[in-house]
Amino acid sequence: MKESRRSHWENFWDEKKNLQEVYSNSDRVVRNLSKIVDLKGKKILEVGAGTGRDSFPLVERGAEVFQLDYSINSLMIMKKIAGEEKIEVAIVGGDTFCLPFRDETFDIVFHQGLLEHFRPQQAEALLRENIRVTKKDGLLLVDVPQRYHIYTVIKHFLIAINKWFAGWEREFSVGELRREMERLGLQIVHTYGEWMYPSLFYRATREALLKVGLKLPLYPTFIRPLTGMRKSIREALRDTPIAVNTSLSFGLVGKKK
Helix, strand or coil, rough: CCCHHHHHHHHHHHCCCCCHHCCCCCCCHHHHHHHHHHCCCCEEEEECCCCCCHHHHHHHHHCCCEEEECCHHHHHHHHHHHHHHCCCCEEEEEEEEECHHHHHHCEEEEEEEHHHCCCCCHHHHHHHHHHHHHEEEEEEEEEEEECCHHHHHHHHHHHHHCCCCCCCCCCHHHHHHHHHHHHHCEEEEEEEEEECCEEEEEEEEHHHHCCCCCCCCCCCCHHHHHHHHHHHHHHHHHCCCHHHHCCCCEEEEECCC
């Protein structure tokens, strides 16, 4: 049975240690959390933090941030960023299935790009552990890939031929994730979708060209009017059902009852 193993992530973050080659998540975590809660003074945990790109901006909003990952290369990247940019965070090596924190420690727990790497039984255990360390009336944000997207078809083809960077991955529909989070006792208080920028086609083309020694910029700059128009459309439709149900990734925020 194919699975996403620790070795996949050590290799991935070793290859991505040049952060100039890592795409931004367009501040979607801080942007969406800020819509529903004042982040100042909140104690926040990012699980499977990777580069910490989603949680570093929370510090600027006055939050006390903890970043957890089990990949040594990931932890080294976060430590480097925190040191160079003088950002006060707590960087923790740990197991997402046995978090090294007491019950009800955090006001907010979140992860982006994590849950999809586990099969249903493991995913449930992961969410239960998230909920355990979340305070009563605290928030859990779960950000996952959308099932109904061309990305899903491409991903499963690459998994089948053993070319997927993470070894194995699944995906969710909005309704499926909502039902799972509600079954575990969470009240869904916010839903969002995020369209990929640059496009999947551009990213795939760039990766293919890199393999033959040609390097396009990380973000396209050669058709500025089109880029600006697409940005305006994305921002106008960002919080609508259209974006939630057609985006590459979407997120749900649940409140612990």
